[in-house]
Amino acid sequence: MTESEINWPALLRATDSGEQAEAVRTLRELLQNGLRIALNGRSGVSEAHLEDFAQESLLRVMDRLDQFQGRSKFTTWAQAIALNVAFTELRRKRWQDVSLDALLADGDRMAEPAIMADDVLGADEERTRLVTVLRDAIEKQLTPKQRAAIMGELRELPFDQIVQLLGTSRSAGYKLLHDARRALKQRLHEAGITGEEIQNAFN
């Protein structure tokens, strides 16, 4: 039977416990094999980690079976969930020592004039004006949490870590960041700086 012929959701929900157990076992193995490929060569990831990630992913997939809408192969959809589970955990371990205070302090410092000095800007007049407006907008348009979220992005902090530090949910955190970007963009627009200028300024 080919992948496209297997009705995974039906098998995983099967009332025949033997059939369901076999589907679960096969899917777990498939997810673990995929994670082995994806995380190949990554330091600190053992076979035991892969087993843990696969098991956690399986539970997540089972929990979200109703959300599968058949727009892709089931296994591709499940694999995307498994990757999200594994990478989220790996990022959490990597960044677990960063504090909210440090992030908020970075966000506050970001609004200080000193951070965007001439040696950063170079001599280009258009770019200088853009950054001056941007700095002013960061200081006056954004809340401390929005500044912290932007700073977290710039520090390449994982998004999950940013939302955890800010004590918010993933979707609320994304909205916070999205609102901050929109506010800054709007301010640049009001200052007569076009989208094209924004794109070209640092190319």
Add this chain to the structure above:
Amino acid sequence: MKKREQRLTRDQVGSIVKMLGLTTDREFNCGECLQRVSEFAECRLANQPVGEVIAKVEQHLALCPECREEYEALIRILRAGQ
């Protein structure tokens, strides 16, 4: 207490500007991206055009390094299985 001075690098300023350039009023968040990224990945590998909705996945991937990292890993898995 004297504040510790910190300067943003040119790359960081460039990153903010790039983010703003890609910002639109309606975007996928990470959850919406995860829900549709499998469809986007299969289209990309098959060189099929993506629809308007799925194009939002691409826009989100340009803005979100974590989702992009996961998408690139998904592509590696799919390629290994071809």
